[in-house]
Structure formats: structure tokens, C-alpha cells
Amino acid sequence: MLGLMLLLALCWNLAEAREVKSVQLRDTATGTRAEIALDSRAEFRVIPLSNPDRLVLDVLDTGLSPKVRVPASSGIVKAVRTGTPEPGITRIVFDLAAPVAVIGPNLEWREGQAVLVLQWPGDGKPVATETPAPPIAPNPAPPKPDPAPPSNSPADILAAKSTPDAMPTVKQGSGTVATGVPTRVATGEPVRTEIAKQPVAAPPAPAEANPVQSTQDVARNAKLRQLVIAIDAGHGGQDTGAIGASGTREKDITLQVARELAKQVNAMPGMKAYLTRDADFFIPLDQRYKKARAAKADVFVSIHADAFTNPQANGSSVFVLSQRGASSQAARWLANQENAADLVGGVKLKDKSDTLASVLLDLSQSATQRASEAIAKDVLGGLARIGKTHKRDIERANFVVLRSPDVPSMLVETAFISNPDEERRLKDPAYQRQLARAVLDGIDRYFSRLPPPGTWYAAKRSGSLGSSDGSADAAP
Known part of the structure; x- marks a missing residue:
């Protein structure tokens, strides 16, 4: 037994x-x-x-x-x-x-x-394998400066200010999130050439010491922070979303538009995309904006396709969180001990009194709400330039995905999938590219007007990047 x-x-x-x-x-x-x-x-x-x-x-x-x-x-x-x-x-x-x-x-x-x-x-490109540099002794003496006069080009000035960042030590437990910035260290010594006395030989062909740099190269060399654009493809997995008359599923359209938007964002200088999902699977609604916060996003864009019982309803829409939704979410956020221990707007709430934490959270949420509305208006303007909008102004609703207290967030209804004409356009890759470009134009317009400090946009606005307009970077 x-x-x-x-x-x-x-x-x-x-x-x-x-x-x-x-x-x-x-x-x-x-x-x-x-x-x-x-x-x-x-x-x-x-x-x-x-x-x-x-x-x-x-x-x-x-x-x-x-x-x-x-x-x-x-x-x-x-x-x-x-x-x-x-x-x-x-x-x-x-x-x-x-x-x-x-x-x-x-x-x-x-x-x-x-x-x-x-x-x-990362930018989606494989990291090139580099020949390892020889070991560097602790605190090496700086090399003697080259007698050649320094270049005064904006790219060289920015590159001269670049210093390698130390990688932070991160202790990560179950379910926690660590973020960081990749570092690169370049080492080298100036090469000197001896000139023969007799006879005078023709000088060798000059090496291309300072190749033409793109604006992305300049931004990387200057250690300028890239704006993180979090892109959320609505629905996914078992949640198909709305279904059009010809069987088009909203979850497929949102993923296609989100991927196209990420591609265009990564082609822009000073920006990089973060996709909450890049395949057909479901993510709980409250996890979507939390993933954007973990990625330290500067803006969160949730992509959807609208639907209505009347097949004639048409046009694009842009939603932000309603004021009532914002205030109720702030109260819930503060009441949740796990969230209260988190950084909100760069401030840790755990060691603050309830009154002070409430005030700080309210200030952060108010600033985020204003930024959300400003970016959403620019995005709606971009959509209006390529087609009809459902309403002339941005709309407000208590969507769960828009409840981040410190990341400006919006929900874009690209078109009505329940409208047969708009359903056909939504399936067209060319129209998807137009939609993505319209959203990106709105985001670019906002950050060009109000650039965060330490970013490529701030450097461009201050003139420290020179006259480059980044057209070479946007080329396919």
C-alpha cells in the first residue's frame, strides 16, 4: 500500500x-x-x-x-x-x-x-560585431592633442561633448522592470605621419576622418535622449475588436497601423518607437499603459478602429481621458499602496504624507492632461488633412488605457470599420501609411513646439544641431 x-x-x-x-x-x-x-x-x-x-x-x-x-x-x-x-x-x-x-x-x-x-x-538593427579594443589601464593619461586645428562643425562640437554613460547596477526581482540606455565606448589615438626629407613625395590620399553624419548619428554622439513613442495596437488575441461587413477584424488593422507608425517613428531623428504588442495576442487594458510607463514613454498612442450600428458613420476621432476619469483614477492610484510607492512624474510618493502625495499627484495629472490635450489636437489636425474627422474637436472618455498619471495619452479611432468604404481604405497599405504619417506629424509638431530638455528636439530648437533638417534620415 x-x-x-x-x-x-x-x-x-x-x-x-x-x-x-x-x-x-x-x-x-x-x-x-x-x-x-x-x-x-x-x-x-x-x-x-x-x-x-x-x-x-x-x-x-x-x-x-x-x-x-x-x-x-x-x-x-x-x-x-x-x-x-x-x-x-x-x-x-x-x-x-x-x-x-x-x-x-x-x-x-x-x-x-x-x-x-x-x-x-533598440532600433531593430543587429548590433555589429566590433574588434575588441585592447585593455585600458585604470585612469589612463589623456592622449596629447593633435596639432591640427579642431573642426567647428556642429556635429564635431556635439561629439566632443559626448562622454560614455556608466551602466547602472539593477537588482530585479519577480515581475519588476528595469530600463536603461545602451552605452558605447570608442577609444583611439591620433596617427602621426613622418614627412621624408629627400625627395619630397606626393602626400598620401587623405583618410575620410570626418564622414558625413546623419542627424541620428549627431544625436547619438551628443548623448541626446530620444523621445519614446509608445504605440498600442488595440485588442488582439481572443479579443478581435469590431468586425467589418467584409469580415475585416479590428485587431488586425490596429496591429498593421501600429507597425507602420513604429517604422515611421524609428525613421525620424530624435525618436524611437515602443510597441506594447507586435503580434496577435491580448494584453489586459491596465497593463498597456503600465508597459508604456515602464518603457519611460514620452507619449502613449492607442490605435483603434471605430464602429457604429449605422454603417454611414464615418471619420477619424482622437480621445483623451475625461476630467472625471482623471480625478477618480488619481484617487485610486493614491489609495493603492503598490502604485503609491512608485515614481509618478519623477517623484516618489511613498515617503510623502497623504496630503502632500495627493497634491503632487494632482499636479502631475493636471500637467499630463494638458499635454495630452495639446498633442491630441495636433494629431487630430494631422488626420483632418488626409480625410474627414468624425468631430471637429478632440473627445473625452474614461478609457482604461488613458489612465497613466504621468504619460500624455490619447486614443486614435482611425476610421469606422463598420462603414464599407472606410473598411476598404483601412485594409489598404497606402492608406495605413497615410494614417501613420498623420499621427506622426501631429506628434512631431507638438514636440517641435515644446521640446523636452536634453532631447534632439531641444537641441534642434536651440540651434546647436546646425541647419540640418534631417531629410537624409527620413529617406527610405
Whole structure:
């Protein structure tokens, strides 16, 4: 009887054992994305390491399925390794090409399966493998300046001010988020050439020491912060959204427009895109704006397609959070201890009295609301230039995705998918490009008028970037 009970217990444990089902890695428009599929919810921990740069993900009380295949390198990730440091722990190690801090892991549910998602921000381009520089001694003496006169071009002036940023040490536990900025260090010494006395030889062809730089190169060299545009493709997964007369699903249209908008944002100098989802899966509404906050977004844009019982309803709309929704959300935010411990508008509320925290939160929310309305008006103006708008002014509603207390947010209804004519246009890639461009034009117009300090837009407005208009950067 005892042996039978032990056998049954063993069978039960085997049946209930959790497994890592797959590990996937791919490049996206906003960086490198890793997805670890599990057969059920599991605890995990993240350990960032340096020298060399890597990220360790330990999934607790979980085994590794024998069917798992380690993915090839992609983007910032040079290699992926798996192992079992101790019984019951599956370890996945991501070897990184640069010290870029991860966003996540975020736990998502897709068709009854748990998926851990990690994202390394970037421009979607693979990191080039560079020849390692020789070891640098501590506190090396600065090289002697080259006798050649310095260049006074704006690009060289900005590059001269550039200094490498130290990578912050981040301790990340289960479910927490760490963000950071990739750093690059370039070292070198001036090369001197000796001139022969007899005979006088023809000088060698000059090396291209100062190649033409794009505005993105100038911004990177000057360590100017890029504006983060969080783009949220509405619905997804089991939530199809509205369905048009010909069967067009809103979740597909929103994802296509969001991807196109991210592509155009990443082609703009001084901006980079962050997609809350870049595939067909569902994200809870309150997690969407939280992901934007974790990515330190400067603005949040949720893409949707409108629908109405009358098929003649048409036009685009732009929504911001209603005043009543803003005030009620602020009260809930303050009452939630987890949120109260968070940074809101750059201020930590945890160590403040309830009265002071309430005042600070109200000031942050009021400023965010004003910025949301100003950006939304510019975006609505951009949409009006390519077609009809449903109403002349921005609209207000208590949408959950617009409830961030410190990230200006808007919801864009691109057109009515319930209108047969607009449904046809929404499926047209050319019209999707126009929609994305109209939204981007509105965002660009706002930040050109009110640029945040330390950004490319601020440098351009102050004239420190010279006369470059960035046309070369926008070329395909």
C-alpha cells in the first residue's frame, strides 16, 4: 500500500510538473524580443551581469522540455544558453552584444499558455560585431592633442561633448522592470605621419576622418535622449475588436497601423518607437499603459478602429481621458499602496504624507492632461488633412488605457470599420501609411513646439544641431 501511494505521488508530481515549452528570439521594430512559453504560471528571477554583458533568467520549480531548441542570435542577443544550476530551476542565459537593460519580463497569457516576454530596446538593427579594443589601464593619461586645428562643425562640437554613460547596477526581482540606455565606448589615438626629407613625395590620399553624419548619428554622439513613442495596437488575441461587413477584424488593422507608425517613428531623428504588442495576442487594458510607463514613454498612442450600428458613420476621432476619469483614477492610484510607492512624474510618493502625495499627484495629472490635450489636437489636425474627422474637436472618455498619471495619452479611432468604404481604405497599405504619417506629424509638431530638455528636439530648437533638417534620415 505504501509503495502504491508513493508511485501515485510520483505520477502526480510528474503530471503537475511545469515545463519551459519553447524559447523564441526575434528582432522587432523596437528592438530585440525574447518569448519563453510555459505550460503554466511560474515564479522567476532576473539577474543582469556584466563583463561580459549578459542577462540570466531563472524559472523556478520548472523543467526544460526536451523539445526546446535554442534560438540563433538576433539583434542585441549574441547567443542563448540553457541549463539547470540546481534541481527544479531552469536557467536561460542571454549573451548580449552591448549593455542594454531589459524591459520585463512581463507575463502574458495566450490561449491558456503563459508567456514570459523580455524586450531590449533598440532600433531593430543587429548590433555589429566590433574588434575588441585592447585593455585600458585604470585612469589612463589623456592622449596629447593633435596639432591640427579642431573642426567647428556642429556635429564635431556635439561629439566632443559626448562622454560614455556608466551602466547602472539593477537588482530585479519577480515581475519588476528595469530600463536603461545602451552605452558605447570608442577609444583611439591620433596617427602621426613622418614627412621624408629627400625627395619630397606626393602626400598620401587623405583618410575620410570626418564622414558625413546623419542627424541620428549627431544625436547619438551628443548623448541626446530620444523621445519614446509608445504605440498600442488595440485588442488582439481572443479579443478581435469590431468586425467589418467584409469580415475585416479590428485587431488586425490596429496591429498593421501600429507597425507602420513604429517604422515611421524609428525613421525620424530624435525618436524611437515602443510597441506594447507586435503580434496577435491580448494584453489586459491596465497593463498597456503600465508597459508604456515602464518603457519611460514620452507619449502613449492607442490605435483603434471605430464602429457604429449605422454603417454611414464615418471619420477619424482622437480621445483623451475625461476630467472625471482623471480625478477618480488619481484617487485610486493614491489609495493603492503598490502604485503609491512608485515614481509618478519623477517623484516618489511613498515617503510623502497623504496630503502632500495627493497634491503632487494632482499636479502631475493636471500637467499630463494638458499635454495630452495639446498633442491630441495636433494629431487630430494631422488626420483632418488626409480625410474627414468624425468631430471637429478632440473627445473625452474614461478609457482604461488613458489612465497613466504621468504619460500624455490619447486614443486614435482611425476610421469606422463598420462603414464599407472606410473598411476598404483601412485594409489598404497606402492608406495605413497615410494614417501613420498623420499621427506622426501631429506628434512631431507638438514636440517641435515644446521640446523636452536634453532631447534632439531641444537641441534642434536651440540651434546647436546646425541647419540640418534631417531629410537624409527620413529617406527610405
